Amino acid sequence: MKQIEVTIMGQSYILGCPEGGEQSLLEAVGNVDREMSAIRDAGKVKARERIAVLAALNLAFALAERPASPAAVPASTAAAGADEAVDVESLIRRIDQSLANDGQLL
Known part of the structure; x- marks a missing residue:
């Protein structure tokens, strides 16, 4: 697996x-980064962890509101039916694994 250095809200990961x-x-x-920076720049929220949670909720809501394109739906989800939820736990595990070398995002 390749490693990439990125910057989110001024902090490297x-x-x-x-x-x-x-x-x-x-x-x-x-x-x-854009979502977190916009929340921070609005000036109402200061704590990074609250900014991260609000950004995650905003992005998740925007994703949920988008109509699914056939190419974007994994085969297992498409075969199971449109009403079945995405495996959020699996996504969280993948994020945790990616951040494991550098600590937590929050």
Whole structure:
């Protein structure tokens, strides 16, 4: 697994990234950085962990509101039916593994 150094809200992180996933990871980092910076710059929230939670909620809501394109739906989810939820626990484990070398995001 490749390692990439990224910056989110002025803090550097080294993240694990599968080969070929660099562009997607950098886009995700850009989205998180923009969202967290916008919340911080609004001036109402100061604590990084609260900023991170609000950013995560905002991004998750925006993702949930988007209509799913056939290419974006994993085969296992598409086969199981549109009403089945995404495996959030698996996504959280992958994020935790990526952050394991550098500590926690919060």
